Amino acid sequence: MQQLGDKTVIRMTYDNVVATNLFDDVFVVTDSDIIYNEIVSNNGKAIMSIKNHETGSDRIAEAIENIDCDIILNVQGDEPFVNYKALSDILSSFDGEIGKTVDVATLKESIIKDEDINNSNFVKVVTDYNDFALYFSRSPIPFSREINFSPKYFRHIGIYAFRKDALLRFSKLSMRQNETAEKLEQL
Structure with missing residues (x-):
């Protein structure tokens, strides 16, 4: 709910996703009355989750369970500078022959500053030659x-794309050791 210019961070994130015109519909899924009211009072669409959830992806899974859709994009509310290219890039992960095998996609970018390598708030990711994630960590990897x-x-950039059935399966999994230790749902 921090202000960023004349909007809150959550509203700027929502507005920037809507402005891409890449999606049939855009919702903020939240367990917060304050966030819900911020979006709805500014002509946005929001869904209030019913249950308590460990992760935002679990919350989204609850919200989309009865919605007819194929691909779900989870843009974290603290990504106000999300743009068309990033969202288009992640959606393209589902294109072509390789895309048929993809159930979950996310984004990464190079870390430029040395101090960010050791910053636990910057989630690091290591990928293979095909850009498939091998591991995520708050520690410097490799x-x-x-x-x-x-x-x-x-x-790692806080944007995930899921096939609907993959997200619903994910939401039923229990937290394992690495996810619990790192507090990173992508593990």
Whole structure:
């Protein structure tokens, strides 16, 4: 609910997603009366979750269970600068032959500042040659063992895309060790 210019962060995030015109519908799914009222009072669409949830993705799964849809995009409410290119890129993960095998997609970007590599608020991701995620962590990954070698570090961006059935399956899973330890739902 922090102000960013003349809007709250959540409202700017919502408005920027709507402005891309990439989606049939856009909703904020929340368990907060304050956030719900912020969106609805500004002509947006919001859904209040009924149950308590461990993650935002679990909350979204509850909201979309009876909605006819194929792909669900979860844009974290603290991504106010989300734009057309990023959302278009993540949606393209479901295109083509490889896209038929994708159930979940997310985004990454290079970490530029050295201090961000050790910042636990910047979630790091390591991917394989095909850009499939291998692991996410709040710690620096990969570990740089060699002094004369500087690996590339990537930050996870708080946007997820799910096939509906994958999201519904995900929401029924219990938290495992790594997710509990890192507090990262993508694990």
